[in-house]
Amino acid sequence: MSEAPETSPATSRRTLLCGAAAVLAAGGTVAVTGCSSSAGSSEKSSAPQGAVDLGPASAIPEGGGKVFREQKIVVTQPAAGQFKAFSAKCTHAGCIVDQVKQEQIQCPCHGSRFGIADGAVQDGPAPSPLPAYAVTVEGGNLKVTPS
Structure with a gap:
């Protein structure tokens, strides 16, 4: 043989x-x-293009957040009226984060955790923070523009 x-x-x-x-x-x-x-690579084609309307800002809990899986965006509200938006694609293996809990954005695949205020890695194996997106509130609705 x-x-x-x-x-x-x-x-x-x-x-x-x-x-x-x-x-x-x-x-x-x-x-x-x-x-x-x-x-794990930076794919521009997977990010939404132009401003994305994600609905009412009131849907984002203070001290927490919400994952918009279809748009691959996670929006958080670290403090009252302060909204942050990030790519929902984990920087470790490209999985989509699944929840915001205990002031952390959590990835189900390998346990990476990111801060809700800045997307910084709080627990690995993710090698880098979640990319931040521009977010505004217009007429009570969240508008997110991926960079």
Whole structure:
């Protein structure tokens, strides 16, 4: 029996898991979070373009926040009337953060935690803060413009 040549490329764990998910989902439409081949890279095409209306500012709790999964944006309110917006894509593996709890933006994939005031990494493995977006309140509604 012959062995594979030493020059054969190694398959990443992510590639194997995404491939397995695709095989299992054959015949149906399924979104597999964090399986893009460019996870972790800065992809301008995945950020929303132009100002995005996210609805009433009153939906964002003081000292907390809300994840807008479809738009890949998380909005927080660290202090009364002070709104912050960030990319909801974790800087570790590209997963979408899933909640804002205990004054932290939390990623479900590997446990990264980010500050609600500045998006700074508070607990890794994320290597860098969440990218900040411009946010304004117009007519009581949140308008977020990704950078």
